[in-house]
Amino acid sequence: MRKTLYIIGLSTFVFSCTSQQNVKKNTYKPKTPITQAKPTVQTTPPVAPKPKVVSDRGVEFFTTNIADPTKNDNTASYGSIVSAKPGGYKVVKTYFPAVAQNFRQRYLILHYTALPDDKSITVLTQQAVSAHYLVNNTGDNEIYQLVDENKRAYHAGVSAWRNDKNLNDTSIGIEIVNAGYTTDAAGKRTFAPFSDDQVKKVAALVKDIVTRYQIQPTYVLAHSDIAPTRKQDPGPMFPWKKLYDEYQIGMWYDEAAKQTYLEAAQADISARYNEASFIFLIQTSLQKFGYGLESSGTWDDATKKTIEAFQYHFRPQNYDGIMDAETWAILQALNQKYPVK
Numbered sequence: 001m002r003k004t005l006y007i008i009g010l011s012t013f014v015f016s017c018t019s020q021q022n023v024k025k026n027t028y029k030p031k032t033p034i035t036q037a038k039p040t041v042q043t044t045p046p047v048a049p050k051p052k053v054v055s056d057r058g059v060e061f062f063t064t065n066i067a068d069p070t071k072n073d074n075t076a077s078y079g080s081i082v083s084a085k086p087g088g089y090k091v092v093k094t095y096f097p098a099v100a101q102n103f104r105q106r107y108l109i110l111h112y113t114a115l116p117d118d119k120s121i122t123v124l125t126q127q128a129v130s131a132h133y134l135v136n137n138t139g140d141n142e143i144y145q146l147v148d149e150n151k152r153a154y155h156a157g158v159s160a161w162r163n164d165k166n167l168n169d170t171s172i173g174i175e176i177v178n179a180g181y182t183t184d185a186a187g188k189r190t191f192a193p194f195s196d197d198q199v200k201k202v203a204a205l206v207k208d209i210v211t212r213y214q215i216q217p218t219y220v221l222a223h224s225d226i227a228p229t230r231k232q233d234p235g236p237m238f239p240w241k242k243l244y245d246e247y248q249i250g251m252w253y254d255e256a257a258k259q260t261y262l263e264a265a266q267a268d269i270s271a272r273y274n275e276a277s278f279i280f281l282i283q284t285s286l287q288k289f290g291y292g293l294e295s296s297g298t299w300d301d302a303t304k305k306t307i308e309a310f311q312y313h314f315r316p317q318n319y320d321g322i323m324d325a326e327t328w329a330i331l332q333a334l335n336q337k338y339p340v341k
């Protein structure tokens with residue numbers, strides 16, 4: 001009995017060894033030229049993943065992120081697609097979208113027309129100026145599109161912000177029907193208010209555009225921000241703070257940060273107001289924030305107008321163009337919150 005078990009055990013061992021040898025033998029692959037080892041010819045080449053395209057209101061959009069957000073400061077996930085239609089050929093837009101791309105529409109610039117509705121339409125459609133959109137003041141629910149978003153409108157003129165110039169090339173322009181300002185005998189400007197209906201329309205329109213093109217808050221600007229020596233629009237009555245608070249549109253400072261700068265700002269204004277080094281500091285701070293201003297070390301006309309433009313946007317209660325403690329504190333709070341990347 002014991003002998004029998006031994007024989008079975010031995011034969012199992014032998015069988016096991018044989019099996020191992022067989023496996024080894026079966027996995028051996030003779031060296032052959034690579035052309036012979038290649039499997040049968042592949043009928044389809046490897047294809048990159050295809051992002052889906054959907055059609056929305058007659059415009060096609062990618063549904064997945066096709067660009068690289070680490071390489072583009074305004075990379076967007078969802079872009080409208082405009083393609084060639086060459087006769088006899090098929091343009092395939094879903095196979096190979098490149099990651100190295102961003103939108104040309106990087107800025108959103110707001111204006112007022114300084115004209116009533118009918119004249120605003122005539123000027124913006126028949127003359128040498130235009131805008132992508134016109135927000136009327138007739139109380140209806142319409143917004144007029146005058147220029148396709150992929151085309152350039154002539155609304156910004158000579159303009160600059162941060163490292164960019166001639167912002168017609170890279171912006172969407174929105175004109176708002178508004179009477180602009182009147183000037184009194186002393187030269188003080190009084191600006192016309194915007195109706196609540198218009199502000200709601202502007203907010204909805206801006207929100208839509210900013211979302212689609214991923215326009216940064218620091219690039220949602222007034223015409224006066226990008227051309228401060230020439231322009232005042234949309235002026236101090238335009239409710240930038242309301243747009244920020246209620247619609248998360250554009251930039252605004254944090255009150256607590258402003259307070260932390262206020263005491264030192266008051267000391268600066270009272271002790272150093274006419275020092276060239278202080279004026280240089282103000283000019284540098286305005287440049288750092290984005291304004292296209294030259295440093296002169298004096299309170300020159302361009303600097304005063306730039307301060308006035310800053311006040312229209314961020315301290316509209318007083319827009320005399322004179323740097324005061326509150327304006328200086330707000331400028332520093334904004335530079336802290338929105339540093340240039």
Ligand SMILES: [Zn+2]
Nearest residue numbers: 111112223233
């Ligand atoms: Zn304008």
